[in-house]
Amino acid sequence: MAEAEQQLRFDTKLIHGGTVPGPSGATKPPIVQASAFAYQTAEELEDIFKGRAVGQVYTRIGNPTLEGLEKRLAVIENGIAAVITSSGMSAITTAVMAVVRCDDEILSSASLFGGTYSLFHDTLANYGIKTRFFDPTDLGALEAGISERTRLIFVETIGNPKMDVPDIEAFSAIAKKSGIPLMVDATVSTPYLARMRDLGADIIIHSTSKYINGTANSIGGAIIDAGSFDWGSDRFPHFEPFRRKYRNFAFTARVRKLIHKDFGACAAPLNAFLSGEGLDTLALRMERHCSNALELAHFLQSHPKVAWVNYPGLPDSPFHEVAGRQFNGRFGGLLTFGLADKPAAFRLVNALRLAKNLANIGDTKTLVIHPASTICADYTPEVKRLMGVSEELVRVSVGIEDPADIVEDFSAALERV
């Protein structure tokens, strides 16, 4: 990254960092909707395949539009490189598979997005990769869970939907002491709340489909390499060829030249363009998501039909202090709250007029869902308990509408519960 770009303040980096002028002075990157790239000579293409020269070959491997967003994300997250993928789940899968091999173990927070839990608990287990789950609020459990086979520590920066906030700096200290990389899914906190590299994360994941895209028009994921982890230990002999050749780019090189290339979960150029458009306004939107969520949280907390509200921005949240410290006094756009029981939760969802009932977060629109009957329906009561999902719980992804309209929508719906 150019030093001048490093010096830019965050909101400016979102707009200018890592950008290059488009053709004919265009202020937008071109959408290169092409599968493959032609060269005049066999020698040129040979050089590119050998890695001796820069060039595009095939969009599964690389594409100028994808590369444009990758450079921006790397700059914004203070990382050294980024790879974008077809979805947030493919970003997690690709990044994890680059680190672990058969018989290795992942040590993961139990407070996870349902899709990630399924990947770790079911899918990867079928390929001989075991995941040990621990309570992310218990640092002792993290330390106790590390074994000879541990290759990765994984945590969400704000647990979805549990809304717990792990102390990333404390996690990083334990990970570094143990020689294990710390991978964080920062989808809910976004780069706006904190740059996870600065808190000690080694690999940062985003579902760009959410707040980064911002308007829910395309699915995508991102893997950002902080360049901070030393892969030269006995735990990672499979990194040696990449470390020898590419030094601190070893992780990104292994992702690009092996896992991402072979699994093929590449982003679509149009989706990358649209997500890049979202990045420009991330700071403004997140500011409003955060302030609207806090306002709705206060309203819900004061309502007699609401049993409890879980939002780290509320002073009585057990995560208020750590979230306030690591997110600079901002707490994100996601909250959960409880009604009397499941029928009451359903009545509320059905009575809302503005808020949409759907399985997503991070849109400009306010969204609600009853997780126990939808995104977490497949899990046992014990797993649901670990994820913080109960029958009376409603999750809200607070949008950027006028906060008075959001509060009025919930107020009117609560009257009908």
Add this chain to the structure above:
Amino acid sequence: MNLTVNGKPATIGEETAVSITHLLEALQVEQREYVTVELNGDIMDRGDFEKATVKDGDSVEFLYFMGGGR
């Protein structure tokens, strides 16, 4: 000074030894922030680009992790 760059003969105007950083600029190497440099068979640490010197007759290879092959 005469060099071998990516297996082919190359010439730069400088007569005396130059740093790798200088060489990258002189040869207008693309995406310098990502390039790996191999000097006479040794992969160079990025932190050494300023102080490592390239002299007449040296062989230099540039490597990128973005391309198609392994």
